[in-house]
Amino acid sequence: METLGILGLLLAIAALIFLSYKGVNAFVASLIASAIVIATNAMPFWSSYSTYYADGMKSFAGSYFLLFGLAAGYGELMKVSGSAESVASKLFTLFGAKWAPVACILVTLLMAMGGISAFVIIFAVYPVAAPLFKKSNITKELMPGIFLFASVTLCLCLPGNPTSTNALLTTPLGTNAYAAPIMGIIAGIIGLVIGSIYVTYAAKKETAKGNGYIVSGTDSTEDFESDGKILPNFFASVSPLLVVIISMLVLKNMMTTVDSINTSLLLAIALVSLLNRNTLKGKIVSTFSTGFWSSITPLMLTGGVMGFAAVVQQADGFQYFINFAMGMSDMFNPYVSAAIAVNVVAGITGTALGGLQIFSTTMLDSYLNLNINPEAFHRLMVIACCGLDTLPHCATFISMAAVCGVSIKGSYKHVLPLTVITPIILTIVCIILATLGIV
Numbered sequence: 174m175e176t177l178g179i180l181g182l183l184l185a186i187a188a189l190i191f192l193s194y195k196g197v198n199a200f201v202a203s204l205i206a207s208a209i210v211i212a213t214n215a216m217p218f219w220s221s222y223s224t225y226y227a228d229g230m231k232s233f234a235g236s237y238f239l240l241f242g243l244a245a246g247y248g249e250l251m252k253v254s255g256s257a258e259s260v261a262s263k264l265f266t267l268f269g270a271k272w273a274p275v276a277c278i279l280v281t282l283l284m285a286m287g288g289i290s291a292f293v294i295i296f297a298v299y300p301v302a303a304p305l306f307k308k309s310n311i312t313k314e315l316m317p318g319i320f321l322f323a324s325v326t327l328c329l330c331l332p333g334n335p336t337s338t339n340a341l342l343t344t345p346l347g348t349n350a351y352a353a354p355i356m357g358i359i360a361g362i363i364g365l366v367i368g369s370i371y372v373t374y375a376a377k378k379e380t381a382k383g384n385g386y387i388v389s390g391t392d393s394t395e396d397f398e399s400d401g402k403i404l405p406n407f408f409a410s411v412s413p414l415l416v417v418i419i420s421m422l423v424l425k426n427m428m429t430t431v432d433s434i435n436t437s438l439l440l441a442i443a444l445v446s447l448l449n450r451n452t453l454k455g456k457i458v459s460t461f462s463t464g465f466w467s468s469i470t471p472l473m474l475t476g477g478v479m480g481f482a483a484v485v486q487q488a489d490g491f492q493y494f495i496n497f498a499m500g501m502s503d504m505f506n507p508y509v510s511a512a513i514a515v516n517v518v519a520g521i522t523g524t525a526l527g528g529l530q531i532f533s534t535t536m537l538d539s540y541l542n543l544n545i546n547p548e549a550f551h552r553l554m555v556i557a558c559c560g561l562d563t564l565p566h567c568a569t570f571i572s573m574a575a576v577c578g579v580s581i582k583g584s585y586k587h588v589l590p591l592t593v594i595t596p597i598i599l600t601i602v603c604i605i606l607a608t609l610g611i612v
Contacts, residue, residue: 181213
């Protein structure tokens with residue numbers, strides 16, 4: 174029965190990936206994949222949906238619906254007011270068509286270091302990225318990979334990044350958010366170079382194949398008809414973005430992360446409405462409402478995948494993967510075995526933070542008595558957990574693809590090298606640095 178449960182988990186993940194690739198709604202796909210897990214692990218059928226699946230979905234949707242909605246409403250106001258296009262035009266002037274994807278990496282990284290989570294950052298950056306990619310005729314299929322790479326992979330490398338993932342190990346390891354600064358900066362620089370080279374090459378290659386920008390998702394053709402259009406002043410347009418970043422830094426020690434993000438978004442919404450009151454006159458509420466409502470689909474899609482992950486964690490077969498990961502501590506260097514272990518769990522659950530949480534509660538104690546440098550171990554694990562977490566069933570990726578209006582299949586070919594292969598390379602680099610004592 175144990176073997177059937179293990180095979181069931183693998184089959185369920187394969188089914189979720191396959192169905193998503195075939196264009197099946199991710200929410201429906203998560204229900205089908207959950208059924209496979211439930212059946213093969215002899216779990217009570219309907220109650221597993223009404224408890225494990227529902228709790229996982231409700232926990233995520235209930236915690237993040239305001240955050241998603243405010244971010245989407247803010248993004249819509251930035252788009253309709255012309256502020257997003259004004260920022261994009263300035264970036265286009267500074268970077269040019271060739272370096273437009275690199276500009277998006279830097280803007281996304283800046284927002285992430287300001288404290289905006291990967292789940293929400295898409296709503297804030299997409300309105301700026303869309304006109305920038307349109308002007309450069311670059312396919313939107315690159316966007317999810319860029320956003321994930323900058324907001325997760327690069328952000329987690331940098332010491333002091335304000336993420337829950339970076340904070341998770343501080344108490345058990347006795348470290349802080351700035352652990353292993355040299356290692357983190359080296360990994361961040363290497364990652365930025367690899368990512369910049371890849372996105373520049375991929376954009377050029379896709380355009381040469383005739384795969385350019387296609388209006389889809391929340392776009393409309395008139396959004397990009399800027400000929401003769403008077404755009405808002407750049408400094409006024411970029412101010413709401415800066416308000417979000419600065420407010421997050423100021424508020425991070427005064428309230429919870431989610432509350433500080435919500436407050437920062439509210440301040441940015443008020444500012445963009447005030448600065449563009451003439452352009453938005455009579456339609457501020459309707460514009461915000463349109464944006465808020467557009468967040469419901471990605472919220473539910475992501476919640477569905479989170480529900481699936483909750484079912485997986487309750488399955489008997491999941492314990493096998495935990496035991497397998499724990500068993501590697503006797504086979505390899507502790508840095509190597511820990512990196513592999515956290516990737517196994519993150520790959521099964523489809524989430525970096527979830528993978529690191531499970532590792533922390535089930536496996537970390539066995540490493541604390543080994544000959545490890547706590548700071549090096551902290552930074553290594555934070556980087557390592559964002560490797561296999563971004564397989565095609567990753568909830569954040571599915572959400573970003575939905576917002577960008579691109580298919581799972583079309584965009585994942587760029588997500589794989591940016592947010593799976595690159596973090597694994599950076600993990601190897603960090604293992605070498607930790608072994609050499611460069612922390």
